[in-house]
Amino acid sequence: MFGLLLGAVLALAAMPANAQLPTDATAPEFTAQVAQGGAVSSFALSAALAHGPVVLYFFPKSFTSGCTAEAHDFADHIGAYKALGATVVGVSGDSIETQKKFSTQECRSKFLVASDPGLKIAGMYDSKVLGLYANRTSYVIAPNGKIAYVYTSLDPDKHVANTLAALRKLKN
Numbered sequence: 782m783f784g785l786l787l788g789a790v791l792a793l794a795a796m797p798a799n800a801q802l803p804t805d806a807t808a809p810e811f812t813a814q815v816a817q818g819g820a821v822s823s824f825a826l827s828a829a830l831a832h833g834p835v836v837l838y839f840f841p842k843s844f845t846s847g848c849t850a851e852a853h854d855f856a857d858h859i860g861a862y863k864a865l866g867a868t869v870v871g872v873s874g875d876s877i878e879t880q881k882k883f884s885t886q887e888c889r890s891k892f893l894v895a896s897d898p899g900l901k902i903a904g905m906y907d908s909k910v911l912g913l914y915a916n917r918t919s920y921v922i923a924p925n926g927k928i929a930y931v932y933t934s935l936d937p938d939k940h941v942a943n944t945l946a947a948l949r950k951l952k953n
Contacts, residue, residue: 801906801907801916801918801920801931802906802907803931806928807927807928808835808906809902809905809906810825810827811825811902812826813896814880814896815895816895817888817890817891817893817894818885819882824895827926829868830922830925830926833866833924834865834867834921834922834923834924834948835869835920835921835922836868836869836919836920837870838851838855838869838871838917838919839871839873839903839906839908839915839918840852840917841910841915842873842914843873843875843894844879844882844887847917847937851940851941852888852894853889854940855869855871855888855891855940855941856889856892859891862892862945862948865952868892870892870895871892871895872897872902873894873914873915874898874900876896877896879896900914900915908933917936918932918933919931919940919944921947921948929947929950929951930943930947930951
């Protein structure tokens, strides 16, 4: 038993801490059910990119302290994202029913939040941890479909500031 536990711990330690897609990679196309203000609709990355850059941020679980703080930060700065022509989409493995509630209560009905059952989208973006939850990773995707910026940190504090700075740089 101890040998199995030790093996699992060593395997975890050997895993890369910040797996993510690199800048200049083509962002994988996806569609998903999204909620905003409790209303459910369909989101397609290609359709959103036709209108400007997309900030795609993955988070582990709705209604947890870090994810709630991050959602509040994105909601508080949505005017700056809109001024830069960007669409913000949060993604986690939670059900669309959970995301409907999260979209109103924590995202304050300001931006889209997607349901990613089975973490298929997170997997396409190398933002899946042990197949259990999405890592906290933020991508800025340019209108041409290329990843312009990526940031991974479980600390939610810098995702908004960093993605806004990347959008400003992309605009210049």
